[in-house]
Amino acid sequence: MRKLGVTLGLAAFAATLLGAADHLPHAGPAPSIAILPGTGQPPQAPQAAVAGFNPGTYLIRYDRWTDADERGFGEFLRAIGESDCRTVNGCLHASANPFHASDPEGIFFRADCADLAYDLRAYYAWKRGLPFSYVSDVRPVGRSRDIRYSRNGNSVAARHDVLSGAMSGYALMEELRDEISSATFRIHPDIDDPVPDFYSPAISPKSIRAGTVIYDPNGHVAIVYRVDPDGRINYIDAHPDNSLTRGFYDLRFVRARPAMGAGFKNWRRPVLVGATRRADGVYVGGHIVLPRNKDIADFSDEQYFGTGPRPADDSDWASGRFRLNDQPLNYYDFVRATLAGGRLQFDPLKEVHDLVDSNCADLQYRGEAVALAIAAGIENRAQPDRLPQNIYGTDGDWEVYSTPSRDARLKTAFKELRDKAERFVGMYRRNDPRLLYRGADLVADMLAIYDAEAAKCRIRYTRSDGSQVVLGYEDARRRLFRMSFDPYHCIERRWGARDANELSTCHDGATKQAWYAAEQNLRNQIDRTYDAEMDFTLGQLRAPGPGKGVATPPDIDTRGYLLSVMGAKRGEIAAR
Numbered sequence: 365m366r367k368l369g370v371t372l373g374l375a376a377f378a379a380t381l382l383g384a385a386d387h388l389p390h391a392g393p394a395p396s397i398a399i400l401p402g403t404g405q406p407p408q409a410p411q412a413a414v415a416g417f418n419p420g421t422y423l424i425r426y427d428r429w430t431d432a433d434e435r436g437f438g439e440f441l442r443a444i445g446e447s448d449c450r451t452v453n454g455c456l457h458a459s460a461n462p463f464h465a466s467d468p469e470g471i472f473f474r475a476d477c478a479d480l481a482y483d484l485r486a487y488y489a490w491k492r493g494l495p496f497s498y499v500s501d502v503r504p505v506g507r508s509r510d511i512r513y514s515r516n517g518n519s520v521a522a523r524h525d526v527l528s529g530a531m532s533g534y535a536l537m538e539e540l541r542d543e544i545s546s547a548t549f550r551i552h553p554d555i556d557d558p559v560p561d562f563y564s565p566a567i568s569p570k571s572i573r574a575g576t577v578i579y580d581p582n583g584h585v586a587i588v589y590r591v592d593p594d595g596r597i598n599y600i601d602a603h604p605d606n607s608l609t610r611g612f613y614d615l616r617f618v619r620a621r622p623a624m625g626a627g628f629k630n631w632r633r634p635v636l637v638g639a640t641r642r643a644d645g646v647y648v649g650g651h652i653v654l655p656r657n658k659d660i661a662d663f664s665d666e667q668y669f670g671t672g673p674r675p676a677d678d679s680d681w682a683s684g685r686f687r688l689n690d691q692p693l694n695y696y697d698f699v700r701a702t703l704a705g706g707r708l709q710f711d712p713l714k715e716v717h718d719l720v721d722s723n724c725a726d727l728q729y730r731g732e733a734v735a736l737a738i739a740a741g742i743e744n745r746a747q748p749d750r751l752p753q754n755i756y757g758t759d760g761d762w763e764v765y766s767t768p769s770r771d772a773r774l775k776t777a778f779k780e781l782r783d784k785a786e787r788f789v790g791m792y793r794r795n796d797p798r799l800l801y802r803g804a805d806l807v808a809d810m811l812a813i814y815d816a817e818a819a820k821c822r823i824r825y826t827r828s829d830g831s832q833v834v835l836g837y838e839d840a841r842r843r844l845f846r847m848s849f850d851p852y853h854c855i856e857r858r859w860g861a862r863d864a865n866e867l868s869t870c871h872d873g874a875t876k877q878a879w880y881a882a883e884q885n886l887r888n889q890i891d892r893t894y895d896a897e898m899d900f901t902l903g904q905l906r907a908p909g910p911g912k913g914v915a916t917p918p919d920i921d922t923r924g925y926l927l928s929v930m931g932a933k934r935g936e937i938a939a940r
Contacts, residue, residue, distance in 0.1 A: 420532035424647040425493030427636040434633075437488050438574030444484075445574075445589025445600045445610060450732070452480065452608050456487070463491045471534065477585040478546045480602040481577045483537050484587065485631060486526075490533035495636040497652040499561050500524040500543045502551070505623065511547040512583055513757055517623035518550045520558035525652040527639075549579040551625045553665045559654045562629035566664035567702050572597070572628055580617045581624040582892040583757050584769065588613075594711070595704030604764045605736050609729045611722060616776045619695060622668040622678050632660070671698075711800040712788040716813045716922075719781045720837065724821035726774050727840050730767060730847075731823055734858045737765035738826075742851040743858075747876050753899045755849070756892045765851035767858075768886070775844055775890045778920040785810060785922050789929055793936040806934070811926045818923075825859050829869040833859070838923065845887050845917040853880055875902075882906050885913030 426433075440462070449455035456473040457464050475483050482498060489496040501522035508514035524543075526536055553564035565571035569591070576588040578599060586599040589610075597613035620626040632654040639650030657663045669675060670684025686698035689706055701708035737743065742765050752758040755768045791799040792806045803809050818837035825833050835843070843860030850857075854870035857880050861867045872880070882905040896911035905912060919925070 420534055421529055422490050422496075422526055422531060422533050422536060423493060424495050424528045424636060424639070425645050427495065427639065427647055429494055429633040433492065433494060434575065436492070437485070440488055441484065441574045441587060441589045441600070445598060450608060450729075452483075452602050452606050455608055463487075466491070473537070474541065474606050475602045476604045476606075477601050478544050478548065479541050480600075480608075481585055481587055482540045482544045482548075486536055486540060487533065490536065495526075495634045495652050496536075497523060497525045497561075497634050497654065498540065498544070499548055500539075502547050505552075510754075510757060512545055512550070513581075513754075514547070514550060515621075515623075517552050517555075517625055518547055519555055520551070520560055523558065527650065528646050528648050546579070546583045546585055549577070549585060549625055549629065550581065552623045553625065553668060554622075554657070556656045559632065559656065561632060561654075563632055563657060563660050563663050564665050564667060565628055565630040566662045567628070567667055567699055568662065569703050569705065571630065571662045571664075572699075572703055575631070577629040577631075578613060578617055579626055579629060581620040581626040582618060582769070584617075584773075586611070586613075586617075591703050593704065594709060595700035595702070595707075597699075597703070603729075603733065603770065605733050607729055607732055609726065611726070611777070612718070613699070614777070614780050615696065616773045616780075619668075619682075622665070622681055627667045630662075667695075667699075707798075709798050709800050710788065710791070712784075712792075712806060712810055713801070713813050715784060715788070716781070716810050717817055719777070719784070720814060720817040720821070723774070723777055723781065724817075724823075724837055726777060727821070727823050727837075730770060730774060731825060733765075733767055733770060734825070734855065737851040737858075738855050740765060743854050743872075745852060747852045747879050750899045750901055751905070754893075754896060755886065755898050761851065766849050767851075768849040769892055771844075771847060771849050771887070772890050772892050775917075775920065778841060778844060778922075779890065779918050782920050782922045782925055785925055789926075789932055792934055793932060795935040807926055807930055807932050811923070811930075814923060814926065825855060827856060827866070827869045828854055828871060831869070833861075833866060835859070841920060844920065845884075847887070848880055848883065849887065850879065850883060852876060878902055879905075883913075885915060887913070888915065888917040889913040890918060 443460045443462075444455050444458075447455065447458055447460035449458045449460065452475045453473045455461065457467065457469070473483070486496050486498070488494075499520050499522070501520075502511060502518040503521040504511045504514040504518050505516040506514070508516075511518055524539075531539075549562070551560045551562075556563075562577060565576065572588065572591060574589050574591075578586045578588065578597075580586075584601065586601040588597055588599050590598040592598065598610065599613060600608055600610050602608050618626065634652045634654055636647055636650050637653050639647040641647050665674070668681055668684070671687050672685055675681060675683055686693050686695055688698055688701050688708075693701060693708065697708055740761075742761060752762050755762070755766065756772075788799060788810065789807060792801065801809075821837035821840075823835040823840055825835075827833055843862075846860030846862060848857040848860070853876055854872045856867050856870040857872065861870070879902055882902055893911060898911045900912070
């Protein structure tokens with residue numbers, strides 16, 4: 365177990381404690397830490413000495429989280445989400461984090477998607493003097509090759525209470541980095557003995573809020589930082605390369621069997637009991653208690669089983685239906701409408717505008733991830749004889765530098781935009797009152813918005829010879845299923861080059877070219893199959909079979925679709 369401590373300046377730490385004493389809502393992120401390169405060896409963690417004044421030591425000054433604390437935590441996350449920071453470290457050292465002045469510049473904050481949720485919560489609790497406890501180990505329910513993707517989910521195996529003076533806040537975040545994974549979130553909503561860190565909240569505006577965690581059972585975790593008035597959920601997430609990205613909740617977050625724990629999760633509020641309060645207000649000793657499901661006012665399993673009677677068996681979970689105001693809705697529409705106060709309405713021009721912008725940002729994020737792989741020289745290494753056991757869920761260099769999961773989510777977002785455009789045209793033709801559009805030609809207006817936003821998008825990458833390539837939004841869209849997720853390929857193939865001139869600077873030999881061709885069906889696939897065995901040799905991958913992708917990619921051409929339905933009329937009966 366790696367443990368790291370950092371000595372803070374006395375004045376900075378005193379300022380932190382002063383803020384905690386006032387108990388005012390603050391903000392500030394914080395994943396795990398390491399010393400920045402070139403600063404020498406990390407100092408030893410300070411000795412636990414409750415009676416002393418050790419800068420950085422975790423001290424509890426309030427025995428429980430209040431509603432105001434939860435609001436403050438939400439404001440802290442919203443400030444980060446609405447800032448322009450692009451890495452976990454950059455976000456925590458930025459002015460959007462009100463605690464940033466108390467953290468030395470030599471501290472480097474690092475987190476992947478699972479760490480981020482815990483690190484932000486722990487950081488806020490530490491800086492505010494609030495209690496914190498976390499699940500430090502889970503075990504699978506039944507047998508599992510990889511507990512991150514266990515079919516029957518996991519249960520709590522161990523818990524760690526963070527008590528006053530036990531460690532520095534920085535050491536805590538380093539521990540979290542070692543002990544937390546996406547497996548920690550994979551727990552059935554009914555399990556509360558032993559008690560997990562999260563519970564399943566009701567789908568309501570009061571419950572789904574800044575601070576709510578979203579778990580995709582395909583191995584990804586995000587954190588809500590804002591819910592818009594129209595019910596659209598904005599989230600932040602982190603990646604193994606330490607980048608921090610933003611997006612909208614949609615089909616990228618799949619539903620799954622309740623045992624897998626997919627969906628929305630809220631933190632259980634810890635209460636410190638049995639502690640002694642010193643004269644300086646610090647609580648010493650004791651232990652932390654978390655509420656059970658029955659004691660949580662907004663606990664609900666409706667996101668798993670629907671709004672009607674719960675099925676007799678969990679295996680029938682998918683038969684659950686969702687109704688709002690006596691109208692049937694699919695799950696994602698139900699979530700959005702409920703969070704919008706019971707109204708399901710769409711502004712098609714705003715949706716197109718925002719989704720094109722979001723897709724462009726995701727392309728930029730992908731570019732940063734690919735650039736890190738190139739900087740690490742992975743493309744200069746020999747191609748391994750086999751793929752990882754599963755390309756979506758692995759470890760080592762493949763986890764850090766490959767992009768199959770990121771690419772699949774990006775492709776899903778492009779498909780979502782294409783499908784939404786078709787949906788809006790259908791609503792327009794039916795004169796659907798839920799469509800907030802009062803213009804004369806929806807298709808032409810959506811196309812104009814699409815083209816205007818796409819024209820602003822420019823993605824640049826540096827070829828193997830140092831020359832620059834600039835791609836527009838539509839260029840990238842046309843290449844999307846050719847972009848290699850394999851970090852052993854040259855950057856030209858990472859960006860889907862097919863033109864002979866652009867590819868002329870790629871140094872991939874015959875073996876890597878053969879692997880690139882054989883991986884095409886995997887690139888065509890937008891569904892991430894974490895339970896599939898995928899450690900194929902080149903010869904095995906070339907032969908058809910399960911786990912090897914699909915022959916044809918889905919249609920993601922929004923512009924082409926809009927051109928095909930030009931002239932569609934409001935209230936038009938015939939579908940084209």
